[in-house]
Amino acid sequence: MVKAYINGTGCISAQNTIDESWFFETVAPPSVDYYNAIEPSYKEYIAPNLLRRMGRAIKMGVTTASIAIKNAGVTNVDAIITGTGLGCFEDSERFLLALLNNDEQFLTPTSFIQSTHNTVGSQIALIMKCHNYNFTYVHRGFSFESCLQDAMMLFNEGKESILIGGIEEHTPNYVNLYRRAKKFQEQNTAVPYWKSETSGTQMGEGAAFFVLNKHQTEKSVACVEGIQTLYKPKTTEDILDKLTAFLKMYSLTLADIDVTLMGFSLDVNFDKKLQELLPTIEKESCPAYFKHLSGEYHTASAFALWLATQLIEKQNLPKAISISQKAPTAIKHVLIINQYLGINYSFMLVAKV
Amino acid sequence: MSQRIYITGIGMISAIGNNVSESFLSLSQSKTGIGKINYLTTRYKDEFLVGEVKLSNADLMDLVKDNSPDLNRNSYLAMLAAKEAVINSGIDTKDGLRTGVISSTTVAGMSKTEMFYKEMFEKDDHLNVLDTHDCGDSTERIADYIGNVDYVTTISTACSSAANAVMLGSRMIKNGLLDRAIVGGVDALSKFTFNGFNTLMILDKEWCKPFDENRKGLNLGEGAAFLVIEGEDALRKRNGKALAEVIGYANANDAYHQTASSPEGYGATLAITQALEMCGLTTRDIDYINMHGTGTPNNDLSESIATKTVFGNHIPKFSSTKAFTGHTLAAAASIEAVISTLSLQHQLIFPNLNFTTPIAETNLVPVTELLQTPINTILSNSFGFGGNCSSLIFKKI
Numbered sequence: 001m002v003k004a005y006i007n008g009t010g011c012i013s014a015q016n017t018i019d020e021s022w023f024f025e026t027v028a029p030p031s032v033d034y035y036n037a038i039e040p041s042y043k044e045y046i047a048p049n050l051l052r053r054m055g056r057a058i059k060m061g062v063t064t065a066s067i068a069i070k071n072a073g074v075t076n077v078d079a080i081i082t083g084t085g086l087g088c089f090e091d092s093e094r095f096l097l098a099l100l101n102n103d104e105q106f107l108t109p110t111s112f113i114q115s116t117h118n119t120v121g122s123q124i125a126l127i128m129k130c131h132n133y134n135f136t137y138v139h140r141g142f143s144f145e146s147c148l149q150d151a152m153m154l155f156n157e158g159k160e161s162i163l164i165g166g167i168e169e170h171t172p173n174y175v176n177l178y179r180r181a182k183k184f185q186e187q188n189t190a191v192p193y194w195k196s197e198t199s200g201t202q203m204g205e206g207a208a209f210f211v212l213n214k215h216q217t218e219k220s221v222a223c224v225e226g227i228q229t230l231y232k233p234k235t236t237e238d239i240l241d242k243l244t245a246f247l248k249m250y251s252l253t254l255a256d257i258d259v260t261l262m263g264f265s266l267d268v269n270f271d272k273k274l275q276e277l278l279p280t281i282e283k284e285s286c287p288a289y290f291k292h293l294s295g296e297y298h299t300a301s302a303f304a305l306w307l308a309t310q311l312i313e314k315q316n317l318p319k320a321i322s323i324s325q326k327a328p329t330a331i332k333h334v335l336i337i338n339q340y341l342g343i344n345y346s347f348m349l350v351a352k353v
Numbered sequence: 354m355s356q357r358i359y360i361t362g363i364g365m366i367s368a369i370g371n372n373v374s375e376s377f378l379s380l381s382q383s384k385t386g387i388g389k390i391n392y393l394t395t396r397y398k399d400e401f402l403v404g405e406v407k408l409s410n411a412d413l414m415d416l417v418k419d420n421s422p423d424l425n426r427n428s429y430l431a432m433l434a435a436k437e438a439v440i441n442s443g444i445d446t447k448d449g450l451r452t453g454v455i456s457s458t459t460v461a462g463m464s465k466t467e468m469f470y471k472e473m474f475e476k477d478d479h480l481n482v483l484d485t486h487d488c489g490d491s492t493e494r495i496a497d498y499i500g501n502v503d504y505v506t507t508i509s510t511a512c513s514s515a516a517n518a519v520m521l522g523s524r525m526i527k528n529g530l531l532d533r534a535i536v537g538g539v540d541a542l543s544k545f546t547f548n549g550f551n552t553l554m555i556l557d558k559e560w561c562k563p564f565d566e567n568r569k570g571l572n573l574g575e576g577a578a579f580l581v582i583e584g585e586d587a588l589r590k591r592n593g594k595a596l597a598e599v600i601g602y603a604n605a606n607d608a609y610h611q612t613a614s615s616p617e618g619y620g621a622t623l624a625i626t627q628a629l630e631m632c633g634l635t636t637r638d639i640d641y642i643n644m645h646g647t648g649t650p651n652n653d654l655s656e657s658i659a660t661k662t663v664f665g666n667h668i669p670k671f672s673s674t675k676a677f678t679g680h681t682l683a684a685a686a687s688i689e690a691v692i693s694t695l696s697l698q699h700q701l702i703f704p705n706l707n708f709t710t711p712i713a714e715t716n717l718v719p720v721t722e723l724l725q726t727p728i729n730t731i732l733s734n735s736f737g738f739g740g741n742c743s744s745l746i747f748k749k750i
Contacts, residue, residue, distance in 0.1 A: 080606075086487055087509070092545075096463075099548045100471050104396050112549035113612050113738070116459060117488065117509035122739025125606045131623055134606040134741055135517060138458075139507035140489035146506045150521070153528045177473055181480040231496065231505050298487075343493070 001226075001250070002155045004148070004162075004212040005353065007219040008072025010064035011306040012037050013206035013294050020067070023310060024318040027293065033184040034175055035204040035295030050127070053110060055090040057169035060207035061120035062127065065165055069128075072211035072219055078159040079133035080121050081150050083143030083166045085298020087117035090171050120167050133159075141340020144302040148227045148348065155214040165209030166299025178203060187266060193292050194264045194271070194278060194323055201265045204295015208302035210309075220353045222312040224305070225250050230345040236276040239345060243337070246347050254284035258328040259317055261304050263338035264289045265296040270342035277337070278323070285335070287323040301338040301346060308334040308350040356584040358523045359595035360747070362442025363691045364434040364537075367576030367678045368404030371416070372437055377695055380677060380703040381723060387560055387572045387679050393542050394468075397551070401558055404574030404679025405542060406430065417498070423485050425465040426541035426575075427458060428494040430684075434577035435495040435535055442581035443593060446501035450532035450587050453504035455522045456492040456579075457514030457538035459683045464543040491539055495579075504531060511737030512645070512680065513604075514538050515578070515687035516745055520602040522582050532587040537579030537687035546682065547573055553612065561648030561680075563673035564657065564719050566710040571647040574679020578687035580694070597694045600730070601634065601746030603627030612738050613651050618659030620742035621645075621734065625663045628744040634730065639669045639746075641702050643689045643733040644719075646673020647680050652736065657715035670726070672705035672719045686735035690745060693731045697749045700728055 011017040014035035015028055028038065037060065042051055045063040054062070061082065069077075092115040098107055113119075118136040125134050133154065137146035144166035151162045178184060185200025187193065213220065228246050233239045247253055254260075260281045264271050281287045294303040311317060315331050336348040366372065368386025369379035379386060387404045390397075406413075413429035414420055417436075424432075435454070439446075446452045462485045469479035484490075488507045496502035504525075508517045515538030522534030540546070550556050550573060557570035582599060605627060607620025614621070629636065645656055653673075660668060674692050681688055696702060705719035733745045 085489070092463075095549065096467060096470060096545055099544060100467065104544065104548050107548055107552045109549065109552040109612075112545075112552060115549070116511050116738050118511055118737070118739040118741060119611070121510075122606070122608075122611060122741065125608045125740060126611070129608050131606050131608050131620060133604050134510070134739075135521075135604065136509050136739075137506060138461075138488035138509040139492060139505065140487060142489070142506050149530075153524055153530075156528055157524070173474075177480060177483060180477060181483060229504065229506075231493075231502065 002152055004152055004155060004224040005216050005220040006210055006222045006309055007213045007217060008068040008211040009306055009309055010067025011208040012039060012060045012064050013303050014038065014204050015293050023314055024320050027320050030202045033186050034202050037206045055088045055114055057088045057167050058114065058120050058123055061165060061167040062123055064207040064209040065124050065163060068209040068211045074161055074211060076128060076130055077161045077163045079154055079162040080124050080130055081135045081147040081164045082121040083137040083147040083299055084117055085140050085143050085168060087138065088115050088119050089169055089174060091115040093171055093173060140298055141344030142229050144299040145227060145229050145346045148224060151212050152227060160214050162212045163209060164212060165207060166302030167207040168205050168297040168299050170203055170205050193266055194289055196266045196268045196271060199267050199269050201267045201296035204297050204300065206294060206303055208306040216353055222309045223351050223353050224348060225351050226349040228347045232343055233345055236273045239273055239277060240280060243347060250349060257285040257333050257335045258331045259311055259334045260285045260287050261290050261308060261334060261336045262287055263291060265291050270339060274339055282324050286317060286326045286328050288317060288321040289323055290321055298340060301336065304336045304338060305348060308336055312352045356527055356586060358526055358582050358584060358599040359588055360580050360597045360599060360694055361583050361588060361593050361595055362438040362581035363694050364437025364441060365578040365688055365691045366406055366430055366434050367681060367688055368406060368574050369677050383704055383706060383723060385677050385706055393547065395544050395547055401556060402560060402572050403542060404572055406575055425462050425485055427462055427464065427539055428491045430541055430577035431456060431491040431495050431539040432498045435579040436498060438535060438579040438581050439499055444533060444581055446499055451503045453522065453525060453531040453534040454492055454496045454502050455506055455518045455534050455536045456495060457508040457518045457683045458488050458491060459509055459511055459514060459540055460543050460546050461488040462486040462490055463545045464541045467544050510741040511739055512682050512685055513735040513737040513741040513743040514683035515685065516735040516743035517604060519599060519690055519745055520604060520743065523599050523602060526584040533581060533583040535579050535581055538683040539577035540575060540682040540684050542573060542575040555649045557648060560707050561676050562707040563646035563648045563675055563705055564653050564712060564717060565708050566712050568648045568650060568653060570649050572679040574681040576678060576681045576684045576688055578684055578691045580687060580690055595750050597697045597750060598748040600748045601628040601632035603631060604743045607740035607742055609740060614655035614736060616655060618655040620740050621656055621659035621736055622662050624742040624744040628746050632746055636664045637667060639730055639732045640728040641696060641731050642669050642671035643693050643731060644671050644673040645734045645736045646675055648675060654712060654714060657712055657717050661715060668717060670702055670720050672702060674703055676706035689733050693733050693747050696728055696731060697747060701725055
């Protein structure tokens with residue numbers, strides 16, 4: 001079966017992951033009930049004439065893509081595939097407010113042009129002069145998963161080197177509206193994140209890009225063996241059945257999974273099935289969580305894949321993400337079980353090379 | 354592993370009709386759906402022409418038979434067209450085969466968000482509109498409306514979106530991940546897109562004139578179209594009937610400018626050439642091209658040059674059907690895939706309306722009257738902002 005070797009990564013998140021040596025030395029808490037990404041000085045990564053017009057999602061995406069490409073040591077790729085749930089929200093909002101506030105007059109096109117969801121993918125293509133396959137997925141908690149699945153299909157179809165990434169940004173208005181819609185909560189520190197009994201997540205944002213290769217090279221730090229999405233599974237048993245079948249395709253069982261990164265979001269309504277799944281995971285594997293580092297967003301699974309790669313590289317499961325007292329002796333397989341709004345579930349199987 | 358991919362059901366709603374048979378009638382009678390603005394709220398109501406679906410949101414709600422307040426115009430259009438395609442195909446999603454819904458949209462729930470966005474800052478009443486603002490919403494509505502769907506995803510590559518949905522669905526079946534897919538796209542008209550295109554100064558205030566020397570821009574449209582595509586195994590299993598075959602597709606990037614096409618149409622040339630290569634056809638094998646042909650000075654010249662580059666002196670018969678429907682953005686490629694399927698079924702080329710004078714540089718003349726002619730293969734082009742270029746090739750059964 002085809003594998004996707006991870007040859008380079010780049011990550012901007014609510015943690016200081018833009019510093020490529022970061023590995024839990026510092027862990028940034030949320031800003032009360034949501035997270036802001038820690039952004040770099042973009043002029044180190046993007047030409048000033050381009051930078052001036054870019055919204056934050058584009059800056060985060062282009063920067064992390066360029067870091068991944070640099071780390072992989074490639075100059076071009078066979079495909080650029082991006083995933084984003086809300087796209088360039090800042091530009092969309094800017095154009096929308098301008099037209100509403102001025103009764104559709106005195107508008108300029110820049111923010112409209114940049115509001116389209118494929119802007120990050122096309123900006124990367126423009127900068128790289130890459131005429132190859134270019135795709136943007138925009139499906140909620142499947143936006144990044146669809147990128148990964150597409151890349152694996154493209155490898156099957158003969159492509160060699162592919163850039164994929166997930167990008168999400170929020171704006172002050174967006175945070176304000178979502179908070180008023182009661183979608184956020186402050187964590188009750190007396191209750192563990194994965195046992196939440198209350199509703200509300202903590203929104204995050206960020207971008208993570210990966211250069212994937214069909215074959216292992218000296219740059220390969222880990223590989224993705226499989227990806228599967230589940231739309232609205234009815235019961236926890238459904239998820240477990242699908243998971244067992246998924247692992248079986250790679251001749252694995254849960255006992256072979258050293259670390260399981262679970263997408264607990266702090267909202268009990270969305271986390272319920274993962275909460276029910278946790279005892280089974282705990283029995284066989286070392287469960288861990290990650291959204292208390294990244295915040296919850298459509299493409300938080302891109303952050304999870306970046307984190308899985310880190311765990312494999314460092315062969316270390318830090319206390320800061322561990323759910324149980326168990327520690328793996330070695331990290332050969334990391335499984336990501338993500339969920340978004342309790343509707344979009346996904347499995348990503350990552351392995352040491 | 355390389356299964357053949359068949360189109361077995363089509364559904365469509367746009368300015369030229371609320372379903373496929375109404376659309377076919379309009380196409381056969383050269384009757385455009387583009388006219389004065391009736392439903393979109395805008396200060397430019399009397400100044401521009403658009404291709405609106407001739408139904409209010411209340412009418413659409415009656416048609417989908419679902420009065421959920423969470424549905425918006427995008428969802429109504431998507432649900433209606435997808436359901437029509439499923440009924441037309443005769444598939445039963447409860448039969449245990451794996452069904453995917455692969456949709457596409459550019460503005461998603463914006464037509465509703467823009468009505469309530471300002472209010473949201475003052476009152477809590479409409480905050481739930483945010484839940485249906487994103488692109489994935491209408492796709493999941495389709496999946497739930499049809500039921501028993503195993504896989505969903507949504508694509509947004511501007512005006513080439515639905516072509517990529519057809520391509521992805523075909524690839525997923527060939528890769529053994531799905532047995533069949535409901536593929537297509539949807540975009541409802543919104544003040545947001547209307548004003549966006551207006552600030553780019555690429556809207557024609559009169560009927561658009563694709564490939565005409567004096568073309569001034571596009572007319573925006575709205576709509577949705579979906580196709581049921583099935584692998585040959587799934588089709589054989591249920592003894593279903595194919596309407597047409599998807600034999601080629603390609604996706605390339607112009608990498609020239611965020612909104613404009615390169616003068617030589619490099620991305621378009623790549624997409625067309627690679628789609629031909631995929632199915633082993635030569636340029637002589639294409640009987641008709643359903644062009645992207647938006648009516649903007651930039652697109653039509655660039656596409657004409659790309660067409661000449663690929664086809665040389667043997668340019669197939671071609672037309673743009675956007676003067677019927679308007680440019681329906683993410684839905685355009687699936688609307689044109691449905692139109693191409695109708696062309697193959699009825700052996701008809703639908704005309705390029707409003708054309709009088711060829712573009713001086715390229716001198717290409719489209720088909721301007723309804724034409725009955727043998728058509729075996731059709732190339733359909735779709736290009737979008739961000740340099741996204743996709744071409745599809747369909748074959749008669």
